[in-house]
Amino acid sequence: MDMTMLSLVIAALALLIATGTFFFWNNERKKPKPEDTSFSTRPLQLQAYERLVLFAERIALPNLISRLNVPGAPAKEMQLLLLESIKQEYEHNATQQIFVSPVAWSAVKNLKDQNMLIINQVAATLPPEATAAELNRRLLEFSMMQKKGELHTVVLEALNYEAKKLMK
Secondary structure, eight states, X not given: OHHHHHHHHHHHHHHHHHHHHHHHHHHHHHSOOOOOTTOXXXXXXXXXXXXXXXXXXXXXXXXXXXXXXXXXXXXXXXXXXXXXXXXXXXXXXXXXXGTSOHHHHHHXXXXXXXXXXXXXXXXXXXXXXXBHHHHHHHHHHHHHHOTTOOHHHHHHHHHHHHXXXXXX
């Protein structure tokens, strides 16, 4: 009986070890894996700042005018073309606000709003028969006469500063 009892004890012990191993392995498999910490949003943030710098450059009044210049068109048509271009550029880049600071996004929005306001105000001072060339000339004159510098330059500096902070 000693042999039988010893065999029984060994079998019970083996069964306990097998059951314990099974439950341990099953619990380990069900545990949520730690999140992969290798993913970084930094490249996405830098890309967002890059796109917003490009946006600011594209809607700067001198650049906008040189890109969209239609000299023979009426001023009203040119006004609408400039405004529509700014709106499209803005809508194309609106998702970048997810990746940049609220201050940076606010600066970009202010630049868009200011440029649209300037275009509308300058266009309102022109006679109804004015041409696109006249509107463009007045917009460029206004742009050059700003004492504190153009807002797009200030926005570009802010975006560059924030992007450089991310690169450190």
